[in-house]
Structures are given as C-alpha cells and as structure tokens.
Amino acid sequence: MSDDLDALRGETASALAAAADLRAWDAVRVGTLGKSGRLTGLLKGLGGVPAEDRRERGAALNRLKAELEAAIEARRTALEAAALEARLASERMDVSLPPRAHAPGGAELGGIHPISRTIEELTAIFGAMGFRVAEGPDIESDWLNFSALNIPDHHPARQDHDTFYLPAGADGRRPVLRTHTSPVQARTMLGQEPPIRVIVPGRTWRADHDATHSPMFHQVEGLVIDRGITLGHLKGCLIDFLRAFFGIGDLPVRFRASYFPFTEPSMEVDIGWNRKTGELGKGGDWLEILGSGMVHPRVLANCGIDAREWQGFAFGMGIERITMLKHGMPDLRPFYESDLRWLRHYAADPLSPPSLTEGV
Numbered sequence: 001m002s003d004d005l006d007a008l009r010g011e012t013a014s015a016l017a018a019a020a021d022l023r024a025w026d027a028v029r030v031g032t033l034g035k036s037g038r039l040t041g042l043l044k045g046l047g048g049v050p051a052e053d054r055r056e057r058g059a060a061l062n063r064l065k066a067e068l069e070a071a072i073e074a075r076r077t078a079l080e081a082a083a084l085e086a087r088l089a090s091e092r093m094d095v096s097l098p099p100r101a102h103a104p105g106g107a108e109l110g111g112i113h114p115i116s117r118t119i120e121e122l123t124a125i126f127g128a129m130g131f132r133v134a135e136g137p138d139i140e141s142d143w144l145n146f147s148a149l150n151i152p153d154h155h156p157a158r159q160d161h162d163t164f165y166l167p168a169g170a171d172g173r174r175p176v177l178r179t180h181t182s183p184v185q186a187r188t189m190l191g192q193e194p195p196i197r198v199i200v201p202g203r204t205w206r207a208d209h210d211a212t213h214s215p216m217f218h219q220v221e222g223l224v225i226d227r228g229i230t231l232g233h234l235k236g237c238l239i240d241f242l243r244a245f246f247g248i249g250d251l252p253v254r255f256r257a258s259y260f261p262f263t264e265p266s267m268e269v270d271i272g273w274n275r276k277t278g279e280l281g282k283g284g285d286w287l288e289i290l291g292s293g294m295v296h297p298r299v300l301a302n303c304g305i306d307a308r309e310w311q312g313f314a315f316g317m318g319i320e321r322i323t324m325l326k327h328g329m330p331d332l333r334p335f336y337e338s339d340l341r342w343l344r345h346y347a348a349d350p351l352s353p354p355s356l357t358e359g360v
C-alpha cells in the first residue's frame with residue numbers, strides 16, 4: 001500500500017543526489033514540496049482514501065514529509081558549502097607576488113611629491129630620536145602666531161605687508177594665516193605637560209611672491225622641553241639630523257650667534273658646501289640652513305611652563321629649501337606647478353618609504 005511512498009522517497013533521494021547546483025536543487029524541492037509537488041499531491045489525495053485506511057496513510061505521509069524536508073535541507077547545506085569552497089578556490093590570490101610597476105593598459109604607478117617625501121624623511125629621522133609629529137590649523141589667532149612667541153606688536157613680521165590677515169572676529173582681533181608653524185608648538189606646550197619632543201612640518205603663509213618666495217610654503221620646526229636641556233643637546237640633535245638628512249656622515253656644521261624673539265640665545269646653523277658647484281659637504285664655503293635657540297623663558301611662561309623647572313630648545317627650517325639643496329633643484333616654482341615632467345623626474349618611489357638603514 002505504501003509502494004508509492006517508497007518510490008517517492010527513492011526518486012527524491014536520487015534527484016537530490018543528481019542536483020549539482022542550487023538551481024537544480026530548487027527544482028527538486030518545488031517538484032516535491034511545492035504547491036503542485038508530488039508529496040503535496042499525495043497529501044491532497046488523502047481525502048479520497050477509504051476512512052479505515054486514512055489514519056495510517058496520513059501518519060505515513062507526515063513521516064515521509066518530515067524525512068523529505070530534512071533530506072532536501074541537508075542537500076542545500078551541502079551544495080552551499082561546495083559553492084563557497086569553489087569560490088574560495090577560484091578567487092584565491094597570491095599576495096606574495098610583486099606588484100607590477102607598469103600595469104598593462106598604461107596605468108602608471110604614482111609618485112610621492114618631493115615636499116611630502118622630505119616630510120617623510122624628517123619624520124623618520126626625528127622619529128628615531130624620539131620626536132612625535134604635531135599638527136595644527138592654518139588659520140591662527142594673532143596671539144598664538146605672534147604674542148605667545150614674544151613677537152611684539154610693532155614687529156615688522158606683523159605688518160599687513162608680510163602677513164595674510166582675515167577679517168576681525170567678535171573680539172576685534174584679526175585671525176592670520178600662520179606665518180610659521182610655531183603656534184603648533186605653543187599649542188603643544190599649552191596642551192600637555194613636559195617632557196615634550198615634537199616636530200611640526202606644515203604649510204605656512206607669507207605675502208611674498210618672487211623667484212625664491214611663494215605665498216604658501218612649508219616649514220618644519222622642532223621643540224624639546226625637558227629638565228636640564230642645554231645648548232649641547234641642541235647641537236648634537238641638529239648635527240645628527242643634518243648628517244642623516246643629507247646622507248653625508250662628516251658634513252661640516254657651524255653654529256653662529258643670531259637673534260630670534262622666541263629664543264635666547266639664538267643660533268643660525270650653516271653647513272659646508274662648494275658655492276660654485278653646489279656640492280654639499282666639501283668646498284670650504286658655508287651655507288645657512290636653519291635657525292635655532294634655547295626657548296625664551298617668556299615664551300615658556302606664555303605657554304604655561306615653569307622656566308625654573310623646564311628648559312628647552314627649538315629650531316625651524318624651510319622644507320622647500322632643504323629639498324632643493326638635497327636634490328640640486330635650481331628653482332622653487334615647479335614645486336606648485338603640477339608639471340608632470342618635473343614631477344616624474346623628482347617624485348619618490350611610493351613603494352620604498354624612507355628608513356634609517358638605507359642612507360636616508
């Protein structure tokens with residue numbers, strides 16, 4: 001009497017085994033359990049079964065239904081697992097393959113702009129000496145840009161002629177486009193307790209435009225605040241930096257007394273070069289490369305630091321200038337002109353970032 005049920009069980013099992021993908025599987029499912037499926041048909045026919053057999057027939061059909069549902073579900077799980085395996089196998093990629101410098105179809109690898117590259121190099125060198133990188137806004141209060149740094153109201157740098165001023169705010173003071181990155185060091189001192197070791201690379205602005213000046217340019221400044229910091233620390237730090245940056249182990253370095261409002265004493269730093277050939281490291285001529293000094297006690301006080309407990313040194317230099325010297329670039333203007341020929345010539349390889357072990 002249940003021959004038809006045994007047949008349905010067997011045929012469904014073979015059809016499921018033969019279903020090689022989810023589409024074939026779904027056809028078996030619909031053909032069995034769907035509205036017009038074979039099992040559904042048998043259940044519908046139950047009404048026509050003689051009353052004395054109906055109970056047993058109904059129970060057998062329900063058992064078969066549960067069995068088939070389980071078999072169909074199991075097959076779906078198996079097919080999905082197989083499909084995932086196949087996808088994982090076909091989409092596997094070998095991450096050890098070297099990248100193609102020039103991909104087919106003419107897509108070229110980009111390059112790192114020389115300004116960015118110099119900032120990466122500075123970060124690597126000073127980073128190895130324990131400095132962190134600090135950043136701040138381009139638009140500053142005149143207090144952070146000038147007053148906190150002991151630059152008096154009448155100082156020529158403050159004049160409209162040299163500084164980009166913005167319209168005055170509610171307090172009547174005019175914000176400025178920062179003329180150096182020093183306000184970021186002031187923010188650092190105001191915001192954290194010493195010891196401090198930061199470098200601040202970034203964009204700076206001055207109302208100046210000719211062959212050797214751009215209204216937007218880049219500086220890096222550095223600041224160290226700790227107990228017992230001396231000129232000796234300043235000299236050792238800057239000599240090490242200059243020799244690492246220019247890649248000349250015995251680069252001559254000379255310190256010369258100078259004046260800045262924010263440091264006392266102040267020193268300008270020169271490196272040895274040959275004025276005629278432009279070659280660095282030999283030749284008997286001196287080239288001014290950066291400014292430095294011991295942080296003025298008034299600047300420390302303005303920034304909330306007790307000068308009886310903490311001392312420090314600071315320095316600043318132009319990023320375009322040290323980049324031009326390092327690479328023998330004759331002209332400042334191409335830095336901002338986006339001329340692809342110049343960029344391709346001077347750009348750095350993005351796949352070899354600077355490190356201290358490859359003669360930065």
Ligand code: 2NL
Pocket residue numbers: 149182183185186219221223260262263290291292293295296299314315316317318
């Ligand atoms: C230069 C000279 C210098 C500083 C920058 C500085 C910053 C603070 C306190 C004290 Cl918050 N000093 N910066 C010090 C000496 C020189 O820059 O020729 N820059 C291009």
